[in-house]
Amino acid sequence: MRITGYRTLTTVQDWGRPIGDANGVVADGLVRVPIVVVETDEGITGVGLGPHTEIETLFAALEGEDPRCVTALYDRMLRWTFKAGHAGAVFGTIGALDTALWDIKAQAAGEPLWRLLGGRDRRVPAYASGLDIALTDDELVAAYRTYAGRGLRAAKIKGGLDVDRDRHRLALVRDVLTEAGGGARPGLMLDVNETWTRKQAVRYVSELERTFDLTWVEEPVRRWDVEGHAAVGRGVRASVATGENLTGLEQHRPLIAAGAVDVVQTAGGWGVTHFLRVAALAHAHDLPVSPIGTSPVGLLHAATSVPNHLVSELQDLRPAVGVTLDLHVEDGAYVLGDGPGLGLRLDETAIAASGHLLPHPSAGGTHIRPVDAGRRLHAAEPGTASDSTVSR
Template structure:
């Protein structure tokens, strides 16, 4: 079997609520989902999810190759774009191709990817994560009540702009999850919105009021000294890594003991996750992939000996996609469909109209000018407005 071509598509996910974080919010609750379909001369098609804008640059490294050699092809793609291959849309496109190749490899074996990768169990432990910074307190409780009904004992909220609000919402989510456990695992993700001058002080204020399992991206992703300072001062773990790409970006953080929960971005692909997981395992650290549409990296997480927990962001799927998995019992139950278990209804995609969301060049996920430069973390003039006040960060930042 050889790779003969590719096609790029887009669909949309209707979340049914505003979604976002400290950097901005998609008020419509509709976000774009890029798809990459890799074709073969045997009629099988591989499905990859994530950015594919550089597909025309990447495909010459893939064309004519046998998809079973997926890890070798991954390195071939990196070599083909070595000047820019470990960053941005180039690395994202490599990840989408990589995902599609793993999908093909498992389809050729007529088995789900989790079996191809050597996992013994189809269940992947998860934690609930609602991208929820724009929700009011009652809406937040309603959302996590649904997660509790699916057996979840851990949850992550978005915050960083108002510590009093964050503490109140963490307590509210904990109360909901106590239907399943007396000691829920709570996480707070501030998405790099704190500066090093704030992070230790603000985290201490939160930890004095409620126990959290980890603080996520307290400072910039590459700030080794800053992450280490937070890790040394905190009772909770520091989690980071979803926006790091090549292994060379992880090594300084791990060498400095500046991260305790190593995260990976799902959109960077299967091979990236496996290599980061191995690197973390060599440092006796757990790995935790962030969520994405269809939870494709969950297949690899099931096979990682140091997998801690996978972020689960929603129980619905994008328009035109059917995913062979169930969100239940506090995690993801993977199915038996070959490959990633993702099928695409292209007729449904063809009927879609253009939508707004994170893919817009103007945002809303454009880092605010004041991020990392606020003196306080509270809503109001000079601090940056909370999205729940009826604005996005894009609208409040010049």
């Protein structure tokens, strides 16, 4: 079997409501979802969700190769980008191609990826994550009641701008999950998306911990700040979670080596091989791993095969337009199917028809850091920065 070509698509995730975090808000809830399809001479195609940046350069490292040599080809893509570096969106393209290769390998073996990777249990524990910073109280409660209806008993809210507001919103979500769980105490997490300084983080979380027993605080300071994460970890009771924006094993290593992270995260867009390597590094330090993403389907399969998976993020309960996943959510877990490969199928007609919904790549949202992040003197409303909010 040989790799013969690729094609790229872009569909849309339609949340049907505002989504956002401390950095910005997408008022109409429409988010671009780039897709890579890798073709072979035997008619098997693999699908990966992730960017297309520099894909021509990266595909040159794969063309004519046997797609089943996945980890060797992953390292080959890294070598082909080592001069300019593989961070950022380029790492996402490597991850998308890597995931597509794993999809092909499992399809060729006639097995779901989770079984090919050595998983025993198709159930992957999940927590609710509504990207909810812009929701009203009633909308927040309604969203988490929907998650609770699928058996989820842990939730992560977006915050970091106003401690009183976050305290109130955490209480609302806690009450929803407690009621659904028959009085059992739920897991509560707060994700602030790198919006604090070290001192802000300790003061803010310590104030919340007067009321709540937080499971973790996520990305409390800048992603690369090893000493900052360690300082936060020393100053609060909650675990420190980070890693979703670290693009490469070498970026995780200093955080783990310094004891600066308690829950090691990796994003669905960075690929299966990256996750497996990060999981092994974390396991060597007795740390758990937790996949992140809107549709981290590749990492869900991989999570079944590692000994230190803790829980995976569940965002929108609906897949992107034109995407069908062989999985469902029940009793607080993703349940993976028996279809070969990732179990991810594309309706390219529906994807093409959704083109008019695609936001422009330059549109604002959560990916633009506000000018005052990390240096606010008072509480801020979500989406107040002029360059971080978009309504189309």
